[in-house]
Amino acid sequence: MFRLAHISDVHLGPLPPVTYRQLASKRITGYINWQRTRSRSFHDGALGAIVADMKEAAPDHTAVTGDLMNLALAEEIAVSRKWLEMLGAPADVSVVPGNHDAYVPGALRKACEAWRPWTEGEHGWAKTNVNGFPYVRVRGRVAIIGVSSARATAPFLATGSFTDEQGRRLGRILHRAGEEGLCRVVLIHHPPVRGADPAHKRLYGIGTFQKVVRRHGAEVVLHGHTHLPTLNWIPGKGKSQVPVVGVAAAGESLGHEKPLAQYNLIEMEADEGAEWRIRLTRRGLVGPTGRVEQLSQQELIEPAKRAEATA
Template identity: 60%
Template sequence: MESRAPVAYEREMFRLAHISDVHLGPLPDVSYRDLASKRVLGYVNWQRNRRRHMHDAVIDTIVADIKANAPDHLAVTGDLVNLALDGEIEMAKHWLETLGSPHDVSVVPGNHDAYVPGAFDKVCRSWAAWMSGDGVNTPVDRNAFPYLRVRGNVALIGVSTARATAPFMANGFFMEGQAERLGKILGDTAGQGLFRAIMIHHPPVRGAVPQHKRLFGIARFHKIIRRHGAELVLHGHSHLPSLFFIGGRGVRIPAVGVAAAGQAPGGKHPAAQYNLFDIDGEKGNWRIRLTRRGLTGPSIPPSDLQTLELGVEAAMAAS
């Protein structure tokens, strides 16, 4: 898909960076007790596949390039860890601290962050500073989602689909309670004239991933979006730089995926990328420029891979 004629963007624009599926390594020491669960399958997968293709040096390169492009905010849409071991969760917290102030970085959990029962609660405690809404001082738990942060004229809304699942499954769940809370947030922020960006790990799109990885509650999510609207949905999980339009009834909202942030070149998935959104305009006339930046080969620094205009006109033209 080629970009349309250039659109003039004001300097006051909001620049939002987006990464996902970091899968930080290496794994800490693993005991037999740690592997007495679904983790044994994930451990085998790490040893056979991810250890060879998910590299911390790649993540460092991507993060350095993000910082060089000076975003106003960074959204991380899940899967920071692999097996949700205690050591991994703590390591991910230290990594988040290197990205910047929690004020400038927002996180939502992915399925690997809730890999086994109890892991989600540990993640919520450890990463609370990056998963708390503005002015919220209560502990982060499942009922804390979606959370709301307002930065400039942008509302950043963090949804959680993370839940421990059975072996060989990587599904997400968007249930009624969270749907009701999301609807209220979308309605309130629409009334304030804000640009609404929803962060979610699993793609809320049918067919985006295989059945054993899909989101349960897609219809529920779409119902809320149709009723209250939104301007942008950011997701991960697929490890693919995808673009879908959702919403229906004449309103098409871009749902944007991204390649895994730690994916080295030469694997079966695209090499590491990140999304950079330049957001400008006002309610009813938002302009969004998406620039995908990433790696094209070993020892080659990140570069622009694609630029797309995703504003109202582009969305309507795609319908």
């Protein structure tokens, strides 16, 4: 059995000092949002409790699905790298960027350069773009596949993008990993599900992403962005369906509009028929004391198969 921890939307704080020149961009809206809400709702104590509990669970690997930063300042990029170093060795942690990590033009490239040890994939699987995506990291019988939906956007927008070019490369990875009998775990920041986000936060290229998964298959897709512990299903290869799992923000400490900080544990094991069984456990804060407990646990059984079993 392979155990994968899934954490997202860390939003490391507090913000470093910000100059007027740095605020002469989209960052002004993010700075105001931080001062009004996020500085109060995101707290290092919540994140610390989540990470401590996650490390105690001793997963085989950890996936971080974006938004490590707030405004993608140079100081934040440096802090995010130090946080990744604390989280685990590059071989044991994989990361993909979120919209806050690409807050202004040029920030995404700098962040990906700093995070390169945690995105370095296997050679010979598929070409990567300038930022190193999509990548594949094979751990045992599991293929951890990172794609990027992050891009710089105009003020008041938090949209993402999944391009045809990245789709073609992802398709080659999914095909080969499927041929080799690997459990294919796809990491992306924005949810590749229609209606999961309002228009100003949605992913452009949902159809492209779903077409690739429908053609080549996958076992599970993990995402962040919504700050919600969600479970959706999209069409997979043949008549199969693929679970798309979201997670609450890892640093949320108030929970007024969104759930308190959580993380996921994904356990994957092949049965005798070589089909992958996947179990999802959600763990998170249960109150202001910083106590982390199990919130739910379920087998990720396709809705059609679950209906057949209960008929």
